[in-house]
Amino acid sequence: MDSPAVLADAFGRVREAVHEAVEGLGREELAHRPGGGANSIAWLVWHLTRVQDDHVAEAAGREQVWTAQGWAQRFALPFDDAATGYGQSSTEVGAVRADAEALLGYHDAVHEQTVDVLRSTGEADLDRVVDDSYDPPVTLGVRLVSVVGDDLQHAGQAAYARGLFDRG
Numbered sequence: 001m002d003s004p005a006v007l008a009d010a011f012g013r014v015r016e017a018v019h020e021a022v023e024g025l026g027r028e029e030l031a032h033r034p035g036g037g038a039n040s041i042a043w044l045v046w047h048l049t050r051v052q053d054d055h056v057a058e059a060a061g062r063e064q065v066w067t068a069q070g071w072a073q074r075f076a077l078p079f080d081d082a083a084t085g086y087g088q089s090s091t092e093v094g095a096v097r098a099d100a101e102a103l104l105g106y107h108d109a110v111h112e113q114t115v116d117v118l119r120s121t122g123e124a125d126l127d128r129v130v131d132d133s134y135d136p137p138v139t140l141g142v143r144l145v146s147v148v149g150d151d152l153q154h155a156g157q158a159a160y161a162r163g164l165f166d167r168g
Contacts, residue, residue, distance in 0.1 A: 003141065004121040010148045011052075011118075015111045017155035018045055019104060021162050027099045034164050041158045041165075043096040045103045046075070047085030048154035053110045054084050055147050059130045059140050060117045071106045 001009075021041055022030065030042040039047075050066065057064040066072050072081040078095050079088075085096075126141030138146075 003123055003126055004118045007144050007148065008115050008118045011111060011114050011151075014048070014052075014148065014151040014155055015107065017152065017159060018048070018107050021045065021155060021158035022100050022103050025100055025162070025165075027097060029165060030100065030103065031094075031097045032161075032165055033094065034161050037090055038161070039093055039157065040096065041161050042098050042103060043085065043093045044154045044158040044161070045107060046096050046098065048151045049103075049107045049110050050084040051086075052114060052147050052151055055143055056110075056114045056117055059143055062113065062117070065106070065109045065113050069109055071102075071109070074102060075106070 022045055025041065030045075031040050033040045053064045053066050056062075062068075067081055075096075075098055077083070079092060083092075085093075121140070126139060126144075128140045129137040130140050130143050131138040
């Protein structure tokens with residue numbers, strides 16, 4: 001198995017974890033914030049998907065699914081379309097309210113674009129520098145591994161929040 005195929009498998013595992021955390025929950029359950037101030041499942045899934053969309057689209061020279069497919073308008077969130085969740089306040093976290101259909105639809109569309117990008121990525125492409133503002137510069141391979149790691153952390157947090165909710 002080549003590296004792009006391994007990465008595609010990893011992103012597939014993110015998708016599975018997202019579906020497990022979201023499926024069967026209503027809008028209020030998805031917006032529930034454990035302890036009154038923790039991140040909700042809706043925010044966690046929106047954020048991990050926005051980061052994946054942003055980073056993969058930028059590295060591939062594509063428009064983000066968020067804007068290209070009208071997801072920004074469907075979610076109608078009260079912040080700029082470029083927002084990915086980094087540095088958001090508690091109030092902004094609470095503003096991310098969506099139903100399971102929207103969260104999973106957006107995530108699946110981003111997953112599709114990610115897998116499409118990986119299909120056209122060769123081993124040598126993974127060494128291409130995508131961000132030279134760091135020392136050492138960030139390659140495509142490092143960026144994609146970073147996104148997988150971040151996504152899996154947030155998917156795990158969403159699963160934990162769901163477990164808390166399910167146990168009441």
